[in-house]
Amino acid sequence: MAGEGDLKLLGMVVSPFVVRVRMALHLKGVSYEYIEQDLFNKGELLLKYNPVHKKVPVLIHNGKPICESLAIVQYVDEALAASSPSILPADPHDRAVGRFWAAYVDDKFFPAWIGIMRAETEEDRAKKMSETAAVVEQLEAALAQCSNGKAFFSGDSVGYLDIAVGCNLFWLDAMRKMFGVVVIDAARTPVLAAWADRFKESDVGKEVLPDGDIAVEYAKKIQAYRAAAAASK
Ligand SMILES: N[C@@H](CCC(=O)N[C@@H](CS)C(=O)NCC(=O)O)C(=O)O
Numbered sequence: 419m420a421g422e423g424d425l426k427l428l429g430m431v432v433s434p435f436v437v438r439v440r441m442a443l444h445l446k447g448v449s450y451e452y453i454e455q456d457l458f459n460k461g462e463l464l465l466k467y468n469p470v471h472k473k474v475p476v477l478i479h480n481g482k483p484i485c486e487s488l489a490i491v492q493y494v495d496e497a498l499a500a501s502s503p504s505i506l507p508a509d510p511h512d513r514a515v516g517r518f519w520a521a522y523v524d525d526k527f528f529p530a531w532i533g534i535m536r537a538e539t540e541e542d543r544a545k546k547m548s549e550t551a552a553v554v555e556q557l558e559a560a561l562a563q564c565s566n567g568k569a570f571f572s573g574d575s576v577g578y579l580d581i582a583v584g585c586n587l588f589w590l591d592a593m594r595k596m597f598g599v600v601v602i603d604a605a606r607t608p609v610l611a612a613w614a615d616r617f618k619e620s621d622v623g624k625e626v627l628p629d630g631d632i633a634v635e636y637a638k639k640i641q642a643y644r645a646a647a648a649a650s651k
Pocket of ligand 1: 435475
């Protein structure tokens with residue numbers, strides 16, 4: 419692993435945004451200190467280095483913070499381990515298309531699957547599932563557009579859009595275990611489903627993607643916390 423000065427990552431183990439950054443650091447082969455944050459009781463470091471949003475991830479490079487996972491991934495790509503292959507595509511149009519779809523993932527896909535997770539009735543969950551299915555169909559089209567028939571969004575190997583989407587996959591596994599729902603359905607979106615299997619089997623998938631069970635445990639803790647808060651009202 420390459421040394422790049424003092425590099426710290428403020429994170430939370432089940433945050434897909436943090437996982438995304440860990441994937442970028444792994445792809446670049448960069449070593450760093452990981453500091454887990456308690457988001458129910460935010461610590462001094464997080465408040466100091468991300469005073470605007472007070473959210474993880476925050477990468478601190480030689481004392482200077484970078485916030486927002488997609489901005490961090492780009493920073494990691496541009497500023498660290500220059501001799502490692504790039505995460506973002508080299509071609510400016512491909513980069514712009516990658517950024518467009520990464521923004522779509524965060525603006526549409528993440529809120530869609532979180533909606534399934536947070537649904538309070540089966541009826542609501544079914545409604546959120548069908549909203550999410552429409553978003554997933556767009557991602558299937560994005561994969562066809564970006565991959566040119568190759569194994570990953572970025573071509574023959576994992577890159578920017580692969581980690582932008584792939585960091586969410588362990589939560590989809592958790593929801594399958596918790597509610598029996600299949601968000602990336604091989605019957606509706608076969609190309610994306612095959613990509614998801616390949617991504618999980620890739621080096622970065624195996625080394626960095628958390629196990630779905632960790633997300634199940636976390637979701638149960640949140641449910642208990644919300645139930646206790648509602649009962650004490
Ligand atoms: N757009 C941000 C999202 C980061 C985010 O939502 N982080 C969550 C954890 S998954 C967080 O820190 N939440 C704390 C809070 O909302 O107070 C990014 O891409 O980094």
